Amino acid sequence: MSSEGGKGVVVIVGAGPAGMTAAMELLRQSQLTPLVFEADSQVGGISKTVIYRGNRMDLGGHRFFSKSDWVMQWWQQILPLAAGDAEPSTALRITYRQQSRIFLPEIQASGESDAVMLVRERLSRIFYRRRFFDYPLRLNSGTVRNMGLTETLRIGLSYGHAQIARRSPETSLEDFLVNRFGARLYRTFFKDYTEKVWGVPCTEISSEWGAQRIKGLSVAKALAGAISRPFRLAAGTDQRKTETSLIERFLYPKFGPGQMWEEVARKVAMRGGQIHLRHRVVGIERKGQKITAVMVKDATGSQRRVACDFVVSTMPVCELITKLEPEDVDVLRIAQGLPYRDFMTVGLLVGKMTLTSRQSDPRSDGRMPPDNWIYIQEPDVKIGRLQIFNNWSPALVAKPGTIWLGLEYFCRQGDELWSMTDGRFIDYAAGELEKIGMIDRRDVLDGTVIRVPKAYPAYFGTYSEFGGVRAYLDQFSNLYPVGRNGMHRYNNQDHSMLAAKAAVGSITGVGAGKSEIWNVNAEDDYHEELDETS
Numbered sequence: 001m002s003s004e005g006g007k008g009v010v011v012i013v014g015a016g017p018a019g020m021t022a023a024m025e026l027l028r029q030s031q032l033t034p035l036v037f038e039a040d041s042q043v044g045g046i047s048k049t050v051i052y053r054g055n056r057m058d059l060g061g062h063r064f065f066s067k068s069d070w071v072m073q074w075w076q077q078i079l080p081l082a083a084g085d086a087e088p089s090t091a092l093r094i095t096y097r098q099q100s101r102i103f104l105p106e107i108q109a110s111g112e113s114d115a116v117m118l119v120r121e122r123l124s125r126i127f128y129r130r131r132f133f134d135y136p137l138r139l140n141s142g143t144v145r146n147m148g149l150t151e152t153l154r155i156g157l158s159y160g161h162a163q164i165a166r167r168s169p170e171t172s173l174e175d176f177l178v179n180r181f182g183a184r185l186y187r188t189f190f191k192d193y194t195e196k197v198w199g200v201p202c203t204e205i206s207s208e209w210g211a212q213r214i215k216g217l218s219v220a221k222a223l224a225g226a227i228s229r230p231f232r233l234a235a236g237t238d239q240r241k242t243e244t245s246l247i248e249r250f251l252y253p254k255f256g257p258g259q260m261w262e263e264v265a266r267k268v269a270m271r272g273g274q275i276h277l278r279h280r281v282v283g284i285e286r287k288g289q290k291i292t293a294v295m296v297k298d299a300t301g302s303q304r305r306v307a308c309d310f311v312v313s314t315m316p317v318c319e320l321i322t323k324l325e326p327e328d329v330d331v332l333r334i335a336q337g338l339p340y341r342d343f344m345t346v347g348l349l350v351g352k353m354t355l356t357s358r359q360s361d362p363r364s365d366g367r368m369p370p371d372n373w374i375y376i377q378e379p380d381v382k383i384g385r386l387q388i389f390n391n392w393s394p395a396l397v398a399k400p401g402t403i404w405l406g407l408e409y410f411c412r413q414g415d416e417l418w419s420m421t422d423g424r425f426i427d428y429a430a431g432e433l434e435k436i437g438m439i440d441r442r443d444v445l446d447g448t449v450i451r452v453p454k455a456y457p458a459y460f461g462t463y464s465e466f467g468g469v470r471a472y473l474d475q476f477s478n479l480y481p482v483g484r485n486g487m488h489r490y491n492n493q494d495h496s497m498l499a500a501k502a503a504v505g506s507i508t509g510v511g512a513g514k515s516e517i518w519n520v521n522a523e524d525d526y527h528e529e530l531d532e533t534s
């Protein structure tokens with residue numbers, strides 16, 4: 001064993017939700033010392049909160065919800081619910097993606113504490129044809145009015161046609177979607193958004209992928225369900241009633257998701273764990289089937305060797321494999337062929353928004369839409385979603401009276417969007433928002449750009465051969481790849497935390513071993529809906 005703390009050292013690569021959970025649980029459950037190395041200058045990973053001139057940005061809009069009681073309680077122990085948002089021991093129904101669960105607030109913050117979670121009501125709508133559509137879409141008078149009766153009928157006819165004249169063989173995602181929803185609905189709602197999100201034409205994505213992943217295309221699914229339902233009913237197809245009246249509620253740290261992980265970091269340090277920011281793990285030493293040390297480079301560029309007994313890695317699995325230098329070149333090929341989608345978000349501070357009366361909503365305060373976020377379905381702009389941070393938590397906004405927005409783009413590192421200078425990109429994004437009638441560019445007060453590489457591990461490329469990578473990694477007795485990019489799995493925070501918990505269980509000998517880690521989030525194939533975008 002290594003000498004640190006006398007009981008052994010666990011190197012944790014990455015201070016995102018997975019790494020921080022692993023550090024905290026090791027300190028709670030063992031005498032081992034966690035040494036966390038984080039390349040970034042702050043903790044939280046993709047779930048960090050970025051502060052720009054006092055305004056706080058959430059990269060994506062992170063709802064805190066889990067089916068796991070363990071996770072819900074864990075979060076509450078770190079950040080209790082704000083006084084007034086819930087009564088202790090009085091059950092609170094929270095609903096998320098139309099799944100409902102009863103949550104028992106056990107701990108409540110006292111008085112004016114800022115270290116709290118808020119209970120938020122979700123509202124998000126679709127913006128298409130310069131109008132708002134409900135999300136999930138309902139086939140009500142508002143929708144027909146927005147779409148127009150003629151267009152609604154055309155979609156119905158096209159759906160009917162697709163049911164009679166099916167595309168065969170069904171090879172591409174386009175075939176898959178047209179066969180199920182009709183060409184018109186596909187072109188209206190699926191094609192542009194799917195291609196915007198993944199950056200690949202639907203004709204180049206396999207239909208099999210659609211069959212596995214269609215659950216993820218939630219905007220499209222909602223639209224398809226709502227619009228095709230009456231036609232399917234007319235055709236006599238059995239259709240279960242869906243309950244859409246439940247209000248979705250989720251938990252949200254007052255200062256954004258990063259507050260959770262900053263608070264965990266504070267507790268980890270208090271208990272003797274070490275967190276080294278601006279420290280990148282650049283190399284891994286192995287002897288036989290054991291990792292013996294990692295090479296770490298700090299912000300000054302100086303490098304040192306850190307001996308360890310265990311490694312919990314949340315770095316992208318392609319980087320981990322490259323650093324392990326496998327003898328089998330096939331393992332390297334698979335790892336390096338794993339695709340990702342990258343993400344950019346512009347924080348835009350505006351004095352006001354310019355929604356027309358047609359777009360106004362009784363739930364709005366008149367200055368901004370009432371939504372937490374809005375799906376931008378307009379084909380003439382590249383923006384994918386718009387976050388209204390004021391509606392996540394007013395504490396994210398520095399100056400009362402201003403509106404703090406997040407303009408989200410799906411992109412690829414090095415592409416046209418990614419390569420724009422920050423100034424140009426802010427201009428471009430503000431121009432898009434002006435084009436769709438949401439703001440007047442003269443009301444823009446300030447802006448910043450955040451680039452998030454590898455935001456989405458994608459399930460094409462060599463992903464179907466991922467078993468080869470897993471088998472190689474499983475050979476190492478003291479190496480635990482966990483988390484979103486660590487396992488190349490479309491994890492939400494809770495899945496990353498559960499994988500970290502399983503890794504700690506395996507290290508301390510109380511868990512069910514490495515298979516428990518891989519089983520997290522394996523049964524529900526696409527929790528995180530990309531266009532909902534987590």
Ligand SMILES: Cc1cc2nc3c(=O)[nH]c(=O)nc-3n(C[C@H](O)[C@H](O)[C@H](O)COP(=O)(O)OP(=O)(O)OC[C@H]3O[C@@H](n4cnc5c(N)ncnc54)[C@H](O)[C@@H]3O)c2cc1C
Pocket residue numbers: 013014015016017018019037038039040043044045046047059060061062063064065279280281282314315316343455456482483484485486491492493494496533534
């Ligand atoms: C747009 C968007 C919206 C989302 N919405 C939600 C939501 O509503 N709810 C939810 O629960 N989840 C959501 N998620 C998912 C959530 O962000 C992730 O599940 C979570 O952050 C993953 O945690 P992690 O620790 O596995 O990985 P990460 O957050 O990616 O953290 C990994 C860390 O490792 C560090 N690192 C990598 N390589 C090295 C190295 N070599 N050396 C040192 N450090 C390294 C990185 O800098 C990073 O800090 C969303 C994600 C996105 C992109």
